[in-house]
Amino acid sequence: MGAGMWTGTYKAVGECEIRADVYAPADPGPRPVIVWIHGGALIMGGRDDLQAWQRDGYLAAGYAVVSVDYRLAPESRLPAITEDLQDACRWVRQSGPRLFQADPGRMAVIGHSAGGYLTLMVGAQVSPRPQALVSFYGYGDIVGAWYSRPDSFYLQQPLVSEKEARASVGGRVISETQEHGRRGQFYLYCRQQGLWPREVAGHDPAAEPQWFREYCPVQRVTGEHPPTLLLHGDRDTDVPHEQSVVMAAALAGAGVEHKLITIAGGQHGFDSERTPAARDAFQRVLDFLGAHL
Numbered sequence: 001m002g003a004g005m006w007t008g009t010y011k012a013v014g015e016c017e018i019r020a021d022v023y024a025p026a027d028p029g030p031r032p033v034i035v036w037i038h039g040g041a042l043i044m045g046g047r048d049d050l051q052a053w054q055r056d057g058y059l060a061a062g063y064a065v066v067s068v069d070y071r072l073a074p075e076s077r078l079p080a081i082t083e084d085l086q087d088a089c090r091w092v093r094q095s096g097p098r099l100f101q102a103d104p105g106r107m108a109v110i111g112h113s114a115g116g117y118l119t120l121m122v123g124a125q126v127s128p129r130p131q132a133l134v135s136f137y138g139y140g141d142i143v144g145a146w147y148s149r150p151d152s153f154y155l156q157q158p159l160v161s162e163k164e165a166r167a168s169v170g171g172r173v174i175s176e177t178q179e180h181g182r183r184g185q186f187y188l189y190c191r192q193q194g195l196w197p198r199e200v201a202g203h204d205p206a207a208e209p210q211w212f213r214e215y216c217p218v219q220r221v222t223g224e225h226p227p228t229l230l231l232h233g234d235r236d237t238d239v240p241h242e243q244s245v246v247m248a249a250a251l252a253g254a255g256v257e258h259k260l261i262t263i264a265g266g267q268h269g270f271d272s273e274r275t276p277a278a279r280d281a282f283q284r285v286l287d288f289l290g291a292h293l
Contacts, residue, residue: 008099010091011084016071016173018084020091021047022100023055023065029101032108032293034058035092035122035130036067039113041190042081042200043073043169044183046176049112053274054282061286063108063293064100066092069175070118073200074186076173078215081200082121084175089126106293108132110285113239113268117142120217120247123225132292133228134285137236137268139243140218140250143205146240147196153237154191165189221250227257229288231281233266259288 011018025031038049047067058065070084089109096102107130111119116138123133139147168185177183190196197205197212205212213219228251232244244260251258261284263270263277271278 010068010095011087013071013080013173016175018069018071018088018175019047020066020068020088021050023059023067024100025059025062025064027062029064030097030103031062031064031101032106032289033064033066033092033096033100033102033104034289035089035107035109036065037070037085037109037111037115037118038067039111039115040072040177041187041196042078042114042118043187043190044177045072045114051271054271057282057286061289063289064096064102066096066100066102071173071175072177072183074169075171078201082118082125082215085118085122086126089122089130093128106131108134108289108293110134110136111138112136112271113138117217120228121215123228124217124220129224129226131226132289133226134288135228135230135244135247136271137232137239137244138230138247139239140247141216141243142197142201143209143212143216144243146243147194148198148205149194151191151194154188157188157192159192160185160189162189218247218250221254221256223254223256225251225254225256227288227292228259229285230258230260231263231271231285232260233263233268233270235265236268238268 005023009017038045047069050067068088093104109119109122109130116135119135165186168182203211230244232241234241248260
């Protein structure tokens with residue numbers, strides 16, 4: 001295909017079609033490919049959350065970009081969500097060369113926030129592994145106190161009742177949302193009550209800590225983990241900067257090539273606006289990709 005975007009279904013589960021937006025530069029392939037994973041706490045968001053300025057930057061650098069949806073919690077649980085990302089990577093490898101001239105031997109996975117977490121999970125679960133991973137303000141430990149205990153920052157906001165929270169989500173399996181507001185109430189409730197791991201996994205981390213080991217990338221790092229770039233603001237009030245610090249330490253312990261870029265004064269979503277700091281961080285992402293793809 002030439003320059004532009006098209007949408008395809010990479011997987012269907014019952015009546016839920018799980019889609020991907022594919023963007024490809026005009027230059028002929030084969031071309032390296034980025035699988036891009038949105039954030040939203042695994043509860044909200046969709047493939048169109050990809051920032052236009054970053055998408056265009058990847059395209060200008062010669063990458064095809066595949067922005068993928070995945071089933072959302074709490075209607076779907078964590079095992080199903082990570083399974084979707086495995087299937088998305090498989091679809092890109094198998095269908096990408098034919099559909100958008102992708103080179104499956106030059107694949108990177110990039111995610112933001114919960115998408116950063118899923119990116120790190122790809123590094124632990126997907127085979128063959130991508131050539132590079134980039135996690136923007138992601139996390140490797142989903143059972144730590146930061147996520148499994150009431151959060152002081154979110155407790156400063158008006159309390160959400162369980163009734164309000166349950167009313168903001170439903171029983172139908174979904175893989176994308178058009179707006180975050182309503183489902184954001186469920187996320188706020190989870191953070192105020194320290195229930196996020198239980199709600200997205202269907203298991204209690206206090207009673208079943210071993211069950212969560214498979215879903216904590218920081219505990220699953222081996223020497224086979226792809227080269228990894230971590231970016232995190234040191235004033236992040238949603239995902240603690242320490243989450244990237246401990247992930248970097250785990251990668252170092254396994255001898256994995258990695259780099260942690262700390263954004264001084266950076267908040268969660270520091271790249272949501274094209275500030276000088278965000279532009280500089282994005283250029284460092286492009287440099288990292290260029291070195292590995």
